[in-house]
Amino acid sequence: MRERIREILRSHGQIPVEPGELSDDADLYQAGLTSHASVNLMLALEDEFEVEFPESLLLRRTFESVKAIEEALQKIRATSSAT
Amino acid sequence: MTLAPIVSETPETPASYTGLDGSWEARVARVAAIAATHADDVDAAGRFPVEAVDAMRAEGLLGAWIPTTLGGMGAGVEQITSACEAFGQHCASVGMVFAMHQIQVAAIVRHSADSEPMREYLRALADTPRLIASGTSEIGVGGDLRTSKCAVQIDGEARALRKQAPVISYGLEADDLLVTARRADDASASDQVLVLLRRDQCTLTQSSVWQSLGFRGTCSHGFALSARFAPDAILPVPFAVIASETMVPVSHLVWASVWLGISTDAVRRARRAVREDARRQGAATGSPRLAQLVSRLHAMRGMVRDAVRDYASRMDDPDALGTMAYAIRINNLKLEASEALVDIVQLAMRVTGIAGYRLDTAVTLGRALRDSFGAIVMISNDRILAANATLLMASRED
Numbered sequence: 001m002r003e004r005i006r007e008i009l010r011s012h013g014q015i016p017v018e019p020g021e022l023s024d025d026a027d028l029y030q031a032g033l034t035s036h037a038s039v040n041l042m043l044a045l046e047d048e049f050e051v052e053f054p055e056s057l058l059l060r061r062t063f064e065s066v067k068a069i070e071e072a073l074q075k076i077r078a079t080s081s082a083t
Numbered sequence: 084m085t086l087a088p089i090v091s092e093t094p095e096t097p098a099s100y101t102g103l104d105g106s107w108e109a110r111v112a113r114v115a116a117i118a119a120t121h122a123d124d125v126d127a128a129g130r131f132p133v134e135a136v137d138a139m140r141a142e143g144l145l146g147a148w149i150p151t152t153l154g155g156m157g158a159g160v161e162q163i164t165s166a167c168e169a170f171g172q173h174c175a176s177v178g179m180v181f182a183m184h185q186i187q188v189a190a191i192v193r194h195s196a197d198s199e200p201m202r203e204y205l206r207a208l209a210d211t212p213r214l215i216a217s218g219t220s221e222i223g224v225g226g227d228l229r230t231s232k233c234a235v236q237i238d239g240e241a242r243a244l245r246k247q248a249p250v251i252s253y254g255l256e257a258d259d260l261l262v263t264a265r266r267a268d269d270a271s272a273s274d275q276v277l278v279l280l281r282r283d284q285c286t287l288t289q290s291s292v293w294q295s296l297g298f299r300g301t302c303s304h305g306f307a308l309s310a311r312f313a314p315d316a317i318l319p320v321p322f323a324v325i326a327s328e329t330m331v332p333v334s335h336l337v338w339a340s341v342w343l344g345i346s347t348d349a350v351r352r353a354r355r356a357v358r359e360d361a362r363r364q365g366a367a368t369g370s371p372r373l374a375q376l377v378s379r380l381h382a383m384r385g386m387v388r389d390a391v392r393d394y395a396s397r398m399d400d401p402d403a404l405g406t407m408a409y410a411i412r413i414n415n416l417k418l419e420a421s422e423a424l425v426d427i428v429q430l431a432m433r434v435t436g437i438a439g440y441r442l443d444t445a446v447t448l449g450r451a452l453r454d455s456f457g458a459i460v461m462i463s464n465d466r467i468l469a470a471n472a473t474l475l476m477a478s479r480e481d
Contacts, residue, residue, distance in 0.1 A: 015271075016271065029273065029274060029321070029323055030266070030270065030271070030274045031271065032271035032272075032273065032274070033273075034229070034273045035229065035273075035323075035473075036473050039407075039473050039474065039476050039477045040476075042477050043476060043477065053477070055406060055407075055408050055478065055479065055480050056402070056406070058406050058407040058408065058477055058478055059402060059405045059406055059407075060323060060324070060327060060405050061405065
């Protein structure tokens with residue numbers, strides 16, 4: 001999952017560094033992720049993982065690292081499979 | 084319409100504050116009275132409203148937002164915004180200076196829990212009032228708060244920065260400045276920190292003069308700023324967080340409250356013009372335009388105060404402040420309040436007719452008209468619409 005997230009970061013994150021060189025915990029905002037790009041990133045993640053981010057997860061923190069994105073996606077999947 | 088001379092309807096400035104009513108409302112009212120006395124001169128000369136700001140110091144209003152545990156008054160956002168509204172009714176420049184200072188205090192108060200030097204600063208500020216200016220603007224970033232060109236440089240044990248600021252409101256009069264910069268030389272443009280600079284750590288070289296239509300007393304000149312400071316002058320939280328949780332919402336709340344004050348004053352003038360007209364004609368014919376105007380004012384007041392209450396209810400919940408839905412909502416406050424101000428002043432002008440258009444009457448709307456457009460162009464509404472357009476690609480909240 002993390003590799004797929006990195007792939008989307010590469011295509012939609014508009015960050016000046018190679019996502020493969022970022023650790024799972026690396027701060028994506030420090031790496032150059034802007035709030036504008038984070039919206040594009042979110043839309044691409046929704047397409048790739050066929051999920052919909054709920055309003056409560058549309059936070060800066062949700063997109064702050066590869067790990068945080070993964071956790072958010074898992075949370076969404078857990079919630080949608082429970083209903 | 085009679086051409087009454089400009090009369091001050093304000094009480095006299097008290098010679099001493101001792102023994103006076105110490106309630107928040109009374110403190111604010113005394114400062115507002117002083118603001119009113121000098122408002123025309125501040126506007127005409129484009130000078131800093133030093134009398135009103137000195138009164139704010141004397142009344143303890145500059146450190147009001149500081150919690151009581153740090154020696155402050157522990158005022159809430161409702162009280163701060165009510166003061167903005169009161170000052171806006173008499174002198175919009177005083178309102179804006181107070182508002183901008185409070186934005187800076189809020190940023191430090193709400194994001195300094197982990198920094199003993201910052202808490203120490205707040206204790207000192209509560210004891211001896213200091214006026215804090217904002218150094219967030221920068222030449223070459225297209226007016227984007229969340230983008231910096233300049234960076235914090237390492238200079239031995241110290242840190243340094245240089246910034247070209249197109250405007251620093253009351254930069255010459257401020258005791259301290261809060262300045263944005265990239266975190267380090269190799270940091271990206273949006274990876275910013277907020278630095279608290281004392282005036283003696285800065286060299287400010289004025290690069291332009293604030294010659295504006297309105298808000299003339301804010302003295303928002305341009306400056307080249309260079310500073311050398313200790314590492315602990317940097318607030319411990321990324322500016323991205325300070326901006327989204329505090330600076331942006333608080334800015335829109337305090338500004339909208341100043342604008343509500345300007346609108347209230349414009350409506351008051353319109354009402355006075357209608358009454359004077361009726362008195363002269365000996366017939367109490369109501370003005371439907373005035374009724375419409377008051378309706379607009381009440382709608383604006385409801386919107387602004389509701390936004391203040393909403394912020395107060397969520398301000399201690401970072402998750403409730405950090406959502407895109409909230410960013411959109413607080414941006415909408417800026418859009419709607421600034422447009423409402425311009426509409427209300429223009430409608431008031433139709434009610435007063437030539438008396439409001441003239442500069443030498445008691446119901447003149449000249450200053451209000453000039454100030455009102457500042458609300459639309461300062462952090463341009465077009466830019467805010469563009470930001471919301473992006474956020475709306477993600478947010479689905481109705």
